[in-house]
């Protein structure tokens with residue numbers, strides 16, 4: 001086998017990887033149409049996208065908005081979550097999952113995830129419930145749904161709302177029903193790295209009409225359906241999607257099913273490649289999740305098997321071989337300065353707030369699986385899964401090459 005590319009040898013892969021986002025004349029025509037129509041605001045395209053995406057995910061209602069974070073916020077508000085309430089969230093996720101409860105004056109409580117899915121562990125969720133718990137916010141991490149059967153049963157037992165963070169789960173179904181329509185409501189992101197994108201944007205899905213109407217009102221200055229334009233019933237924000245964004249999303253949606261299937265095929269192939277290589281642990285897939293989105297392809301680097309090579313050395317060597325693999329979140333969310341310093345509102349609210357009767361000290365939180373994932377996870381972005389089949393074989397070949405020459409890397413330290 002040739003010299004490692006990081007040591008000056010030829011890389012396993014010299015071809016590039018697919019660009020993201022993908023667009024063609026569908027987006028161009030759609031945006032031009034909106035531009036020329038003179039109707040840029042909250043009209044036909046937004047309505048059409050809301051209906052199309054809600055139907056795509058099997059939900060009765062869709063409330064579009066400016067971001068995934070905004071969707072989670074209006075979802076929590078619509079479920080009655082506010083000051084004094086606790087929301088159970090995973091710590092292995094993007095900060096928005098925990099920021100959304102704080103932004104509605106509620107307190108996020110971290111429960112650990114499973115090592116082989118990075119999704120909320122139902123036993124840890126149940127252990128985190130207190131009399132103040134109002135909701136659970138499971139993330140369908142990387143596109144694989146959290147165990148919604150188990151979480152749904154816990155929520156029913158304790159009378160809790162489920163607001164799904166479905167910001168990685170466009171096109172995912174769980175036992176035949178779409179993500180975002182599995183709990184009380186669910187939020188999606190259309191930020192640029194996402195599998196369905198308009199640069200920015202979000203949507204909240206719900207089956208219950210009242211929940212959807214409340215969410216809509218919070219996104220639109222507290223206005224209510226069939227009421228006067230200048231009558232405001234709730235303290236709402238301006239979180240509305242534009243017609244341009246909706247036009248782009250409608251065009252993007254025409255490709256989503258095909259892309260989702262292709263990513264799944266590539267991920268399956270990649271798993272077949274990687275399960276033959278030592279030194280790594282694959283994540284668990286779940287037959288209950290079909291189809292499933294792949295926002296990331298993840299695997300764990302098992303440091304104890306690499307004779308002193310670190311994950312960072314492995315990743316650097318892989319990148320030199322032409323494989324765009326990264327390390328993900330460097331630390332659990334609760335180790336971010338905003339949590340370590342209880343840094344929320346200017347006066348400490350909502351964590352140190354007269355409305356909150358609990359005691360939250362994020363410096364005392366420890367979720368061992370999340371800590372381990374932060375040290376071991378390696379991931380490829382969704383766009384890499386749109387590459388040709390041979391690219392997956394290249395990933396496998398690169399891992400084998402780095403593994404077989406690991407001693408050269410270990411000597412460097």
Ligand SMILES: Cc1ncc(COP(=O)(O)O)c(C=O)c1O
Pocket residue numbers: 066067068069070093094096097139165167168188189190191201202
């Ligand atoms: C899991 C998760 N939740 C929430 C968000 C927030 O979405 P947005 O960036 O659209 O606000 C993101 C995205 O970046 C995310 O990855």
